[in-house]
Amino acid sequence: MHLAELSRRSGVSVPSIKFYLREGLVPPGTPVSARKAEYSEDHVRRLRLVRAMLTIGKMSVAQARDVLAVAEDPAFTRHERLGAAQYMLPPHVEAPPQDSEERVVWDEIRGLILDELRRLGWRFLDTAPALDVLTQSVATLVGLGYDAPVEDFRRYAAAIRPMAEAEYATIALYEQIEEALEATVAYTVLVEPILLALRRLAHEDVSSRLRHGTGDEPAP
Amino acid sequence: MHLAELSRRSGVSVPSIKFYLREGLVPPGTPVSARKAEYSEDHVRRLRLVRAMLTIGKMSVAQARDVLAVAEDPAFTRHERLGAAQYMLPPHVEAPPQDSEERVVWDEIRGLILDELRRLGWRFLDTAPALDVLTQSVATLVGLGYDAPVEDFRRYAAAIRPMAEAEYATIALYEQIEEALEATVAYTVLVEPILLALRRLAHEDVSSRLRHGTGDEPAP
DNA sequence: CCGCCAAGGATAGTTGAACTATCCTTGGCG
DNA sequence: CGCCAAGGATAGTTCAACTATCCTTGGCGG
Incomplete structure (x- = not known):
């Protein structure tokens, strides 16, 4: 054409x-x-x-x-x-803070995260950009005066692990077929909004139940 | 100051x-x-x-x-x-496709998603923007020739639900304190990258295990 | 053979968002 | 009484992502 x-x-x-x-x-x-x-x-x-x-x-x-x-x-x-x-793939952290005081906080948070994930047995390179994204988000949360969600963290990680396994299998399947070289990109970019949208809908559901909780049973 | x-x-x-x-x-x-x-x-x-x-x-x-x-x-x-x-809060879908053929696909996918979530007992408004984001992502995935991840879907939803409950409790806690009116915004914006970063690290872990899987046990 | 002409490529222009620099107003203070 | 800097108003800059215009090129009819 x-x-x-x-x-x-x-x-x-x-x-x-x-x-x-x-x-x-x-x-x-x-x-x-x-x-x-x-x-x-x-x-x-x-x-x-x-x-x-x-x-x-x-x-x-x-x-x-x-x-x-x-x-x-x-x-x-x-x-x-x-x-x-x-x-x-984005998101990326441009540069860790140069300011010495902030830098100490940054390194400390990064260390905590790394320890926590290593304790779970996860393997990845220390240079993974996702680590910096994690650090940045947690550091910002702390900077705003909220507690670092460490116990939530463990829960997140545990919940996400099996999803990642299933997804990896799916992606690998498509990668076998040579016509779909971009499967990784497509899945990474397009599944992320799906996860976030589900999270928001779940929030709405939780909120709705707590507000006008009728006789229905809570979801399992 | x-x-x-x-x-x-x-x-x-x-x-x-x-x-x-x-x-x-x-x-x-x-x-x-x-x-x-x-x-x-x-x-x-x-x-x-x-x-x-x-x-x-x-x-x-x-x-x-x-x-x-x-x-x-x-x-x-x-x-x-x-x-x-x-x-x-973003992301938002600007407008569903006007093209009649695409529109049929759109509505069909939206219906499937809605059914699935209702079957799980989730409560939310039909007007929730997250629903359109979901539809858009799935529709794009389908348009690229990938299967709609319906069974993954159920897994995602099940994994996310308890996270949302815990988060809602945390946010509600901060919202009680009047000084933190923006807790919802902060948590929504800042926890999302945390989730996505964890997902990517999990992918890397899975990939690393499959490639050079040493004697270590897989994570539980 | 010669020149026409449209597809495709090169070049410059436009638009909108997010700053950024400059000027201007104002009232406390020496 | 007049200086002067904080703060606000206004206009300019920069960059990304298009978008419109012109230009090149070679097959083809006359």
């Missing part, structure tokens, strides 16, 4: 597709002649993924480009691609 | 504080004379919260203003404020 049809199929305007091509978010079509390029079904999928990364994942164009680049770099093994893509 | 000191204490530049004052993200100080205003410790807290909403929560200035406005509007009861603030 040509640019015009790709635009129609994907719901992205022609100038925007050109922009994404320029930025390297979408691979160029195969040139069928010097002034015509042929686009495939993969391009439609890719455009949809890009839109999801930008709108749902709130990623910048630059971030999306970098993530997609490693996610499909044949120089890496599938496992490496998976890890590298995940490490590049 | 004066503007200059507020800036120092909060780590936000003076022009930015002025900007936030103008935009209504921070309440004005109490004017001690015509050219001097006194800012309190609450202003420091508020500025930190605002920065967290903008940087960690990736909210826009307008969204932050609206959320904070309802979160402390004395015209609402505590319970109403809680719900209203949560409903206004």
Whole structure:
């Protein structure tokens, strides 16, 4: 198909597709002649993924480009691609505080988190960006005067572990099929809002029960 | 304290504080004379919260203003404020697809989700924005050619429910203390990245075990 | 063979958000 | 009485993400 049809199929305007091509978010079509390029079904999928990364994942164009680049770099093994893509996905902490006093608090919180997760037997690199995100969130919470939710923490971790196992299996399944190299990215970006939305609905349910709790039994 | 000191204490530049004052993200100080205003410790807290909403929560200035406005509007009861603030927090779905074919898929997915959650006994309004976010994410996943994760869904919901109960209790505790009106906002915005970061670390752990699984036992 | 013409690519312009710098007003104080 | 800095108002800047315009190119009809 040509640019015009790709635009129609994907719901992205022609100038925007050109922009994404320029930025390297979408691979160029195969040139069928010097002034015509042929686009495939993969391009439609890719455009949809890009839109999801930008709108749902709130990623910048630059971030999306970098993530997609490693996610499909044949120089890496599938496992490496998976890890590298995940490490590049936002959110990220720009830089830990330089201010010495804040830095002490930061390091202390990071240490506590690390200990707690190691105690659970979790294995990951000390350089995992998610660790810094965790530290930042907890540090901010503490800075606002709230207690660090350490016991909640253990509960969160225990609840999340089995989910991650199931998800990993699903992703690995799709990764076997070579056509779905971007499964990691799609699952990471799109399952996250699902989890958060469920959490909010659960809050609403809890709140509703406590307020106008009728004769119904609480959920198991 | 004066503007200059507020800036120092909060780590936000003076022009930015002025900007936030103008935009209504921070309440004005109490004017001690015509050219001097006194800012309190609450202003420091508020500025930190605002920065967290903008940087960690990736909210826009307008969204932050609206959320904070309802979160402390004395015209609402505590319970109403809680719900209203949560409903206004991002992410949001701008508009369901108008295209008739896509719209059918959308409604179908929305119906499936609603059925599933009702079957679990969850109570919430049909207008909850989180429902649309859920629908959008699942619809996008389906549009990319992945299966809708319905059985994972049940697992997610079951795992999240007890977390939500514990969190609600914590938030309610802080809400009792009148000085922490923004507890809902702080917890929603700051605990979400914690959950997502834990999920990513769990993925890394699972991946690491499957790859170079040593003699260690898998985590319970 | 020559020139037309549209697809596709290059270039510059637009828009909106989030600051940021400058100017202006004001009243306490020497 | 006039200086002067805090604080507020106004306009300017920067950056990302598009978006519109022009330009190049080569197949093809005359």
